[in-house]
Amino acid sequence: MSDAALPATVADVPTPCLLVDIDKIKRNCQRMLDTARNMGVQLRPHVKTHKTIEGADIATAGTRRKIVVSTLNEAEFFAANGYDDILYGFPISKEKIPRCQRLANQLSEFHILYDSAEAMQWVQDAPLNPGKQWSVILKIDTGYGRAGVLWDSDDVVTVAKAAVDADNVRFRGIYAHCGGSYDCKGVEELKEFGAINTDRVTTVRDKLQSAGIACEIVGTGSTPSCSHPADNMAALTEFHPGTYFFYDNEQVRIGACTLDDVALRVATRVISHKPSKKQLVTNCGHTALSYCGQKEAGDEFCVVQGHPNLRLVRLCQEHGMIQPVTGDIDFDDHPLGTMLYLYPYQSCVTAAHHPVYYVHSGEKIVGMWRPTRGW
Numbered sequence: 001m002s003d004a005a006l007p008a009t010v011a012d013v014p015t016p017c018l019l020v021d022i023d024k025i026k027r028n029c030q031r032m033l034d035t036a037r038n039m040g041v042q043l044r045p046h047v048k049t050h051k052t053i054e055g056a057d058i059a060t061a062g063t064r065r066k067i068v069v070s071t072l073n074e075a076e077f078f079a080a081n082g083y084d085d086i087l088y089g090f091p092i093s094k095e096k097i098p099r100c101q102r103l104a105n106q107l108s109e110f111h112i113l114y115d116s117a118e119a120m121q122w123v124q125d126a127p128l129n130p131g132k133q134w135s136v137i138l139k140i141d142t143g144y145g146r147a148g149v150l151w152d153s154d155d156v157v158t159v160a161k162a163a164v165d166a167d168n169v170r171f172r173g174i175y176a177h178c179g180g181s182y183d184c185k186g187v188e189e190l191k192e193f194g195a196i197n198t199d200r201v202t203t204v205r206d207k208l209q210s211a212g213i214a215c216e217i218v219g220t221g222s223t224p225s226c227s228h229p230a231d232n233m234a235a236l237t238e239f240h241p242g243t244y245f246f247y248d249n250e251q252v253r254i255g256a257c258t259l260d261d262v263a264l265r266v267a268t269r270v271i272s273h274k275p276s277k278k279q280l281v282t283n284c285g286h287t288a289l290s291y292c293g294q295k296e297a298g299d300e301f302c303v304v305q306g307h308p309n310l311r312l313v314r315l316c317q318e319h320g321m322i323q324p325v326t327g328d329i330d331f332d333d334h335p336l337g338t339m340l341y342l343y344p345y346q347s348c349v350t351a352a353h354h355p356v357y358y359v360h361s362g363e364k365i366v367g368m369w370r371p372t373r374g375w
């Protein structure tokens, strides 16, 4: 869509759509850049949250260097747009090796994650151009229970050694996502969690050091832990949060941010009244919002901006039903066509449902961003 087709104001956007507040995004990004700089740690923003060049330019303060991606589609998209020093933050799988080979040959720095000696064998068996070496980082699990070698197992040394011993590979260090921070509530718990997680990461670093293996990169960080970092996180070399770019209702509930920091909303319009159920029917179904968070937070998974007594209680593919928590609803207050704004539970998941983001500053629409999609 050309600029001529840009809606003039937020009130003019087609619904449902994703509205993103450029001023809040800039504020969130600057705050995270400052946090990392003040701690002497490199920020490597995860771009999976928005998957846009415009967004990554803000998150990297225009350097176009040092990002994490969650898919090879993202890696290829950012590389094609002048980005370098890209970390593919997902354990390498054999089928993906040929695409990784192309990226490793093309970029000055392309890092891959691995968590087994078997995966290192696939990497070892894949030659790069003369003068090039694979740059690999060992993924460790500090208690989240997802991918990664367990931080307190002897496997960390064995699996790291598999890379150190390979001719065409340069072992760079360790990476832990620390998703367990999502179980915290409030700043104190976040700092406590961050401190324990960092102890585990530095324990692995020291264990590798004792085995003669140096870690140039020691990275960890989720949005909750990096929003309120523990002091000992200064011992790390890299933070790699992503969700802070938009924040969301989940981060508000954790205590990582306030609702005022949340930079994305789904805009929807009332399309029908259902007096028998005291419900407003809107055109925001799960295809525009996602179900994400309904299991965890029930009817509070989504916030209807400016209407604390309204809850989104049911989602169909293209319909979303909103009703009051207590009392009656006055349909005259919400005539057909009324615009409502929903703060989603998890910004990365909701954004992933939208082919275009409507960017606004105050009430004015100032641009449209088109994210990359696919794997």
Ligand SMILES: Cc1ncc(COP(=O)(O)O)c(C=O)c1O
Pocket (backbone or CB within 6 Å): 046, 068, 089, 090, 177, 221, 222, 223, 224, 240, 241, 242, 243, 244
């Ligand atoms: C491997 C990895 N690194 C970094 C992040 C960024 O964390 P957050 O979404 O809390 O910002 C994630 C999020 O899922 C992740 O999976």
